[in-house]
Amino acid sequence: MTRAGRWIGRHLVLFVGLLVLLYLFTPIFVVVLMSFNDPKSRLAYQFDGFTLDNWLNPCQPYGLCDAVSTSLRIGFLATVIATALGTLMAFAMVRHRYRGRQATNLFIFLPMASPEIVLGSSLLALFVSAGFGGVLGFWTILIAHVMFCLSFVVVTVKARLTGMDTRMEEAAMDLYANEWQTFWRITFPLVFPGILAAALLSFSLSFDDFIITNLNAGRTVTFPMFVWGSAQRDIPPQINVVGTAMFLLAVLLVLGGELARRRRAR
């Protein structure tokens, strides 16, 4: 075997893994490329020429920026509510002994394990039978988003809490800190990365959801609904600007987190 052959043999799994990562990234390259597209016709979805116009006029397609702003507002509110409620639940489940823990676990996993179409259609059935058919919109979307984000928050915060060393808290108590002080000075800062991760996850789930939102949106248009609508007619390249911007934002956040972690580790 050649040296290259041996090297590949030893690193085969890593090599295949990187290929799969490449597969995960292929559409991202397309999205970034298309954000600079200067389309010749409104119907064509192919690269016709390079331009910066889409980045300079992201709001040009009618309704795009309204949809993004609606999604941002819903995402923000849903994140705040779901993170607060979910964090409380995670604390109860990890740090307290109570009757029905096993049942709570199952209860938390059920929404995650239900197909979105079922979650969305059952909420719609509720809203319709409660006579809310006419007021579907911002608030019904918000209710739905908090519902499906909640489980993900609980799971994420629980993971952080479970892995935490409780001796720090015991030490604080031994040093005569009361419960309140222990919580805010020790516990909360230690759990915070988990809460932050949960909030990020909630926001991206909410910002990206289409299936549940579409069923409960009435006439309100969120960003994914705008994309869906334009996919039936023409796809303005500005959509790819929003996609690329979201991606860059996520990369920056991850890099920032990693840098902070490395600095603390030093």
Next chain:
Amino acid sequence: MTALSQLGGGEQAAVTEKSGRRFTAYLLLLPGALWLILFFVVPLVSLLSASLYDPNGSVETGYSVTGHWQNYTEALKDYATPFGRSFLYALVTTAFCLLLGYPLAYAIAFKSGRWKNLMLALVIAPFFTSFLIRTLSWKLLLGDDGVVVDTLKWLHILGPDGRLLATTTAVVTGLTYNFLPFMVLPLYASLERIDPRLIEAGGDLFAGPVTTFRTVTLPLSMPGVVAGTLLTFIPAAGDYINAQLLGTPRQRMIGNDIQQLFAAGAYPTAAALSVTLMAAIVVLVLFYVRRAGTEDLV
């Protein structure tokens, strides 16, 4: 269901508080639980009752609750094909995700060295670009003049007038792509827990890499495989975005029908289909978890 809670760090919760403080626990649980009861459990009940409405009503005039079981028999008769197709596609998708996801998860857990965090972040990063936009870019990638089709034609894998877009292949490609991370993350979580010394021991005991993998690594990663296949299969079976954007009505999945029926206001039939989908998934999952069950499960 412990297989799923694998993601959440398992059951070995550190219980530090005294057990007498149950009241606080219930107080902490209350707001979230209330939200889930009101907007997850109650809706499921109302979906169930909507599936029994008399289909002659409408949203405006109201429906009479008549215990109309025929909604189910009629819906199943009319929609058996998309139902079967959904489960078939979801099954194939899950198999592909396992095939692609296992090497990736393995590489991250054991071969990535100090790049581990970066590689994990890279698995999640594409997910911040909207699901729909990414699916639309597959439309471009698999398009008739796209790179993929040209390459496959050049390799004579695809005939001169062959195409990918608007075929089953395109829909399954999209589904596999969209749900791959749901496979990779739980697989990674369970591989990461394996003590590398156990794998080294396999080598010390003269097992080849394949034997070590088959007898040590794979069995130890089973909780991840079970969690990953469930987290891939369930959303894939209910998805309709990929079938809509990358397929034609011939690749229609049950989600497409449910969504269209709801949009058209045919609530009783749509609800009956939705309940059936949920029930079928629950039955399949219970069966699967029993069969695949390590002691950890059920």
